[in-house]
Amino acid sequence: MCLHRQGRIREEGALDSRGDRLPTIYTIGFTRKTAEEFFALLTGAGVETLVDIRLHNRSQLAGFAKQGDLAWFARELAGIEYVHVPDLAPTQELFDAFKKRGGSWEAYERGFRQLMEERDADASLDRELLRRSPCFLCSEPAPEHCHRRLVAEALAATEPGLEVVHLQ
Secondary structure (H helix, E strand, O other), X not given: OOEEXXXXXXXXXXXXXXXXXXXXXXEEEOOOOOHHHHXXXXXXXXXXXXXXXXXXXXXHHHHHHOHXXXXXXXXXXXXXXXEEOHHHOOOHHHHHHHHOOOOOHHHHHHHHHHHHHHXXXXXXXXXXXXXXXXXXXXXXXXXXXXXXXXXXXXHHHHOOOOEEEEEO
């Protein structure tokens, strides 16, 4: 299992000011992974909730990661809850400008951060979700050029002590 950590390094089992365990959030991309590899990463990390933040989560190209199939697999194979949070996905226009028209990552990142601000995504996200060992899902194999990293970084900036781990 390959783990790429971001955020502050903290003592395992550290507690916040209320005495609650400080959470870790995970991110994962399903591309270039078999179902076996994908679910081994999730279960090995102790993920409790898979948070799908893809714009297109019903595509036939997604294989085992299609919305309906993925919800069933997560629940039945791994005991993991599945939720889809489309407010954390890019717009089609932003996605196309980067992926289909060869836009720069920097422009995409600026546009995505602005979109999250306009949607007030931080305030609308159920904070209880962060306490359920969530893993933010998208298709990109690595987090460097994926909006799931941007979502995780934004959450870590507003939640002191939150650790971000990218499962690869």
